Amino acid sequence: MRVRRAVVGALAAVVAAGCGLVPQLVDDDPLPVLRNDAGWRVRSVLAPATLGDRLIDPVAEGVWLVDGRVPSAGARTRVAAQALRDLHALTRPNGAVAAGPDGPWAYAWPRDSAFVAVAFAETGHAADARRVLGFLARVQLPDGGFEARYRLDGSGPPDGRPRQSDGAGWVLWALERVRSASADRVLPSGLRGLRDRAFAFALAQTDAGKRLPEVSPDYWEVSERRVTLGTAAPLAAGLEGASRMYADEGDATRAQQAARAASGLRRLIRSEFGPDYERHGHSGGLDAGVAMLMPPFAALDDDAAERAWARYPVLALRSAGGLAPGVEWKSDGVSWTPETAMVAYTAAASGHPLEAEHWMTWLDRHCTTWGSLPEKVLPDGRPAGPAPLAWTAALVVLTESELAAQRSGVDASVSGG
Template identity: 45%
Template sequence: MLDTVVVSRALRTRAGAVTLLGGMLLITSTMGATPGVARGTDLADVAVGTGAAAGVGRGVGALADAQIPLYQQAVSVLPDGARDGVPSDALAVYLPGTRVPHPAAAVLASAVGATPTTTVAVGPRAAAAAADEQLAWIAAGRVPGAGGPHEDLARAALLDLHSLTVADGVVVAGWSPHWRYVWPRDSAFVAVALARTGHVDDALAVLDFLADVQSPDGSFHARYLPDGSGPPDDRGLQTDGTGWAMWAAGLVLAEVDDTDRTTEARRLAPLVERSAGRALRLVAGGLPPASPDYWEVAEGEVTLGTAAPLVAGLEQAAVVLDAAGLRGPATAAAAGAARARQAVVDAFGPTGYGRYATRTLPDAASAFVLAPFWAQPPPDAGAAWQASVPSMLRPAQGLAPGGGWRRDGVSWTPQTTLYAWVAAEQGDAAGAGRWLGVVERHRTSSGAIPEKLLADGTPAAVAPLGWSAACVLLAIDALDTGRASPT
């Protein structure tokens, strides 16, 4: 059968190369080929991993619009489970519906002086086998939004998560060196996204990895080496990871078949019971101590981004532990969740559920007191969350992590997609669609979801970013499966 290889969006940026390469790629292939549609230096733009230092607001001392490179446009999937970054300037061509580089296209791209998708030599049969494996993985689950306007974005997000999965249960945050680690926070969101798209076994494996690296006292370091041997540096503990692990365990368990629910709850119980024990100690006096949160900077006072996930986690811990038959620990977790919830409401409610309890400063963590995080959101939290948007909005119509974030023009896709998911869960389909549209319009040439968008919408920093891909899938899932809560 004759198949025409159609080059990806990147090819159309170089007219001469397109003409020549496009003609050369009219080939006979037994595999078939269409392109796949398809988280600044790591330290220089202050961002490291999934967080960044806070900066000044626009005004006196304001920052110019940041110029951050795109480190890679995708991660390619190679035979035998190998991965390779796709250069940002590559004329990337993939086998149909995958991130597996087309062998012939790579050779021809090199022949015309263009950057190939990968420099790793991949034979046709090996490439076909890798493509079949990736396609089979996607087919084993569900593509949210299938048949609707968000299907292509959902498929790209699934490809992002699969390409960032480097071993069973090991999903790195991104592919650039400073991101090629496992963050408990990111992995928690990924686990929920995997479960809700029909990949429950993969989701449970992600939580198994977290259980393996967790300290006996229930704490988590900021990030871990993919081989599970420990943290890569002395960044230290981050309290929110304990909350996120429990929260994810509960939401993943909700996707397990009823016949397997008790068995899987018992599988999750060690992770959850250790986490709940630590969380209960942390909130024994009300609010937990100060800790870095998703901003990944040292804090002198507790943030909502630390306190709210502990409430969400303890609520879900009660569910998991009860399902595992651990009635005493389940009761203790539920009681602790209620006490911690009231402490957060009393402290952060008066300042509009912003970053700190001592002053009003809008923050994306306002989303963490709403569904799908807290079972019973405070009555005034929805309005506070909506009110956070103006101070966080950036020129590309995405969001910064908070109103106190530096005004450098950069939108962050983790927060933009988080707001899409929360909007969908609140029943605001139009709002969810707007946030998803920002990401949809500004993906990389390979279709991957980047960590950042510059002021003009140019994708920047690492691509893909697992946290963002997870939130995209969860938002689309909430839209098309009726999960959205009534307003």
Template identity: 45%
Template sequence: MRHLRTGDPLVARVLRTLAVAVTGALVVALAGAPMRPTARIDLYQDGVHVDGTGLLHELPAGTAAVYHPGSRVLATADDEASLAVAAEHRAWLAAGETCGTGSDAEAVAQALLDIHALVGAQIEGREPHAPGAVVAGWEDRWRYVWPRDAAFVAVALARTGHWTDAVEILAFLADATTEHGDTFAARYLPTGDGVPDARADQLDGAGWVLWAAASVLADDATDDRIALDDARRHLRPLLDRATGTLLAATDDDGHLPPPSSDYWERVETDLTLGTAAVVLAGLEAARELAPVIGTRDATAAGVRADLVREAVVDRFGPDFRRSGGSAFTDGRDAATAFLLPPIGSGTEGAEDAWLASVADMSRVSGGVAPGATWRHDGISWTPETTLYALTAASAGEEELARELIDWTLEHRTASGAIPEKVLADGSPAAVAPLAWSAANLVLAVCALDDHP
């Protein structure tokens, strides 16, 4: 992200929305964790590659791998089986479309190949992953399916012409959640055999599933009407369950959901914007899913969405900070993006709050943190940075979108994978690739095409 300079038109707009909140942001920063701009996290891997048997492997950090064109097969693997797998990858990529031109199109292709490798992946000596199981990353702690990450991947695949793969991801969630009751777990085992631990359920999972389904099951999502009708029938129980979950969670006089862990993945005792905004987005999506869930439930969801939006504005507006507090007690949060297209339909005051959050959440090497009150360790997070690129592109903020996309691409690993984190010195860190970030990058570039 560029250094902020007086006279920059974008900065001028941001500063107008910040107003006196700058003082509050400083107070929040000083009240938070000690500044540790040199915090270090290792890069766990440089990327992934697929061998001739179809097994997925990680690349050691610093590998700087070269792949066969259009594949995730190493260029050094020249046996017949490996070449056949590489050809399969190229055929899969060619069956869809890549957004953007030049380096953007190449970056989208590379992100799609990483996503493709992480869906239904197989690991040597372990139970096979189920079809449609998209793991967050290829490291033990990330080798699970998060409904949020899966939702973004499904939307990215549908947008780029890989509709069948997108449906398969939602079908995995339908099967994995069936035995979990009416709630959604924080994450699921990629084998489809339940959950990995006793983490509390996350209400936002229902919202993310509905949001993704509204895109994947839209009338114009595919030309194959028979396949679309089949997908809608198969996924209806999942979407009925998700809609019912959100209606029940907002069925009181205040119409706000109860506290729940959100994308920060922390135990929360107070309602956060990260939960409220996704619940709202899910209800809005359910309104669009009348051909799937029926007119009655879709209408009920739409009516409830209007009430929830009013409640969200009353609780969190006009600044839309993480917990709805003041500038002196609370910080801005990346969840403001969840209120805006392409996730939410738009909420009064949310775009100004989102623009203001860019400065509050910026990190020294560029990119942003999950929130202004996140750890002050100098580390940028690519999920939020690419999310903001997507929001900017969808809002017509082309300059900001371009800046965030370019920053993300400049901080990939030597093998071209988008890492989860970037350190203060610009070094990639943690797991790479990260499915959520890859999907966001794809959608951001596509959004620039859609909003020239």
């Protein structure tokens, strides 16, 4: 069985390479290198255009950071603050968020942007969160879905990659989180069109919760022949977020429609992917998609999903101590920080603070020399790939925010007692 899966995986890698998708899952690929250094802020395509901007930016960034809050205490304050600064630097004035500083990462993925918007909102930078979501509203396709990624000027996709359906789910989830983080808990009127179109897309993709979504690439960035958990789970989270938003606005009809669709999709996910929750249901191995079935993306009401989530980091562990994107990812020993941070975030949100602390400590210890979070960590512990990576930075900020809230709650209960 494993030999057959390896052959299928190699063939899928060839197809993915031909479609221009990355990463290519070929075992003899050379190990990645660290692509940039501490000077990325002045040398990358994201650098300020004028000398005046380059001189003013560090001061403005310091003011911006102080205007919000760094969700950490103690030893990890440095990495959380640096992650926030990096997110600020990766975000263009028009709201486009670059996944990384250069090359094929210097584009805006709806998935990454959604997490960055939530990280901004939950650290007191509401205007920045709205700006990021506003960019997504401008590039959203007429049917409510999104391309895989966009040029930073908003002029469209840079290539012919297949669309990725999870984007609409992540955007709906992010809109609900941003709304919940606001003082008045009201979704700004300028973002309601984005919400309504993404909701319509999620309904169409799932036939209002009666079927799984169409086959689509997900965060692995490879072509697929079968629907993945990493596509289905975000759409379920998004539908649940839409239901809460509509209910809060008094739109009972759409709130109930969203709730029914979410419930139906959850049942399908359980029947088609459970109880093992592998990437393609009963094949493909466990991957980080199983974390998308945990809080804060889903209620903690599926024991099988929780057991699968607990198994994933054990089976996907790499020699440097981080995680591969999936158990059946290529065996090169490289750890990936977004998937590691996803486990940390869901651990913090689902009542496993010690597990979250473990992964956050590992991420903190594998930053670059200038403090940014890289995309990958080599088997010997060296950072590799682009640094910073927006998705990882956002997840680290969100995890610290969750842990800080829990510490605050414990402190309040102790002092009250």
